[in-house]
Amino acid sequence: MSEKSPPPLRELFMGFLSVGMFGFGGVLPWTRRMIVEKRQWLSAGEFTDMLALCQFLPGPNVINLSGALGYRWYGWAGAITCFTGLMFAPMVIIIGLGMLYARIGGNPSVQHAFAGLSAAASAMVIATALKIAAPLLKRPYALVIVAITFVAAAILRVPLLYVVLTCAPLSILLLDRMEK
Amino acid sequence: MSLFPINPDLIDLATIYAQLSLLAFGGGNSILPEMQRQIVDVHHWMTAREFVSLYAIAQAAPGPNMLVATLIGWQVAGLSGALVATFAISWPSSLLTIAVSSIWFRFREARWRRLVQTGIVPVTVGLVMAGAALLTYTTASSWGLLGLTAVATIVFMRTKLHPLIVLAIATALGASGWLS
Numbered sequence: 001m002s003e004k005s006p007p008p009l010r011e012l013f014m015g016f017l018s019v020g021m022f023g024f025g026g027v028l029p030w031t032r033r034m035i036v037e038k039r040q041w042l043s044a045g046e047f048t049d050m051l052a053l054c055q056f057l058p059g060p061n062v063i064n065l066s067g068a069l070g071y072r073w074y075g076w077a078g079a080i081t082c083f084t085g086l087m088f089a090p091m092v093i094i095i096g097l098g099m100l101y102a103r104i105g106g107n108p109s110v111q112h113a114f115a116g117l118s119a120a121a122s123a124m125v126i127a128t129a130l131k132i133a134a135p136l137l138k139r140p141y142a143l144v145i146v147a148i149t150f151v152a153a154a155i156l157r158v159p160l161l162y163v164v165l166t167c168a169p170l171s172i173l174l175l176d177r178m179e180k
Numbered sequence: 181m182s183l184f185p186i187n188p189d190l191i192d193l194a195t196i197y198a199q200l201s202l203l204a205f206g207g208g209n210s211i212l213p214e215m216q217r218q219i220v221d222v223h224h225w226m227t228a229r230e231f232v233s234l235y236a237i238a239q240a241a242p243g244p245n246m247l248v249a250t251l252i253g254w255q256v257a258g259l260s261g262a263l264v265a266t267f268a269i270s271w272p273s274s275l276l277t278i279a280v281s282s283i284w285f286r287f288r289e290a291r292w293r294r295l296v297q298t299g300i301v302p303v304t305v306g307l308v309m310a311g312a313a314l315l316t317y318t319t320a321s322s323w324g325l326l327g328l329t330a331v332a333t334i335v336f337m338r339t340k341l342h343p344l345i346v347l348a349i350a351t352a353l354g355a356s357g358w359l360s
């Protein structure tokens with residue numbers, strides 16, 4: 001795709017390792033900065049196009065991106081290198097935190113602290129939901145789909161497979177109709 | 181004695197997370213309701229409160245937010261559970277991304293590509309809202325904690341304060357015991 005020679009495997013590993021280690025509060029901005037600005041593996045346009053694919057397809061976006069980027073340059077070796085670089089440090093850290101939680105989680109004052117942390121974690125998801133919902137206000141029919149999906153998933157607790165298989169085609173058809 | 185020497189929980193973890201990987205439209209947050217349904221309601225591996233605590237730890241740790249899968253895998257079946265859950269949430273969608281990426285760039289201007297991309301958004305929003313509601317339902321066990329969630333949401337929406345700072349303050353407020 002690009003004419004530049006691909007970065008060496010070691011550099012791919014180190015780049016994604018840095019994203020994994022420092023990517024607090026969502027890794028996407030860090031990934032973009034590392035790939036486009038700091039190491040210039042891709043142009044801004046190439047990165048956006050690749051990200052659009054990862055957002056279009058299901059799955060954790062940045063993990064998909066790391067695999068696809070590595071594969072593009074070095075095949076399976078590249079995909080595995082980027083994935084391992086991205087996940088290694090966070091996995092070690094999170095398992096450490098999990099062990100700590102298992103050890104001290106029963107302590108009442110630790111439970112109070114966790115109640116506070118969890119309340120803020122809920123807020124993070126609410127804020128994300130509101131941010132991605134804001135552009136939909138221009139398309140009221142989209143809000144009907146939002147409502148149906150919400151009721152199915154949160155209140156009726158319908159399995160996700162059925163929610164997606166019903167709501168996604170419905171939403172796409174509706175969009176197609178409304179645009180004509 | 182089971183016929184196979186493999187821990188059956190590992191097979192369940194692999195099945196659940198592989199399915200979630202392929203259904204996570206719009207990234208990790210959209211599968212929160214289904215993850216909670218499977219882990220808490222279907223398999224009874226932990227209570228809703230424990231699930232939320234693990235989710236909160238994953239938010240406070242660096243790396244992709246899907247590391248909650250690693251942590252839940254660890255909690256359910258130790259190190260092998262952590263590895264199985266991480267690979268299962270990551271690789272099905274990554275393989276799909278790699279497979280589709282060569283075709284993808286050919287359809288840059290196609291109308292269907294934009295229709296599907298835009299059409300899926302309301303479903304994602306509905307699912308993230310459902311995840312937010314389920315989390316808050318569990319974490320807001322007192323008026324104080326509900327208030328903390330509300331204030332933190334406004335801070336996340338309106339300020340550029342680093343999420344980690346907000347999480348740290350919320351943890352400290354929780355530890356003080358005033359909110360519970």
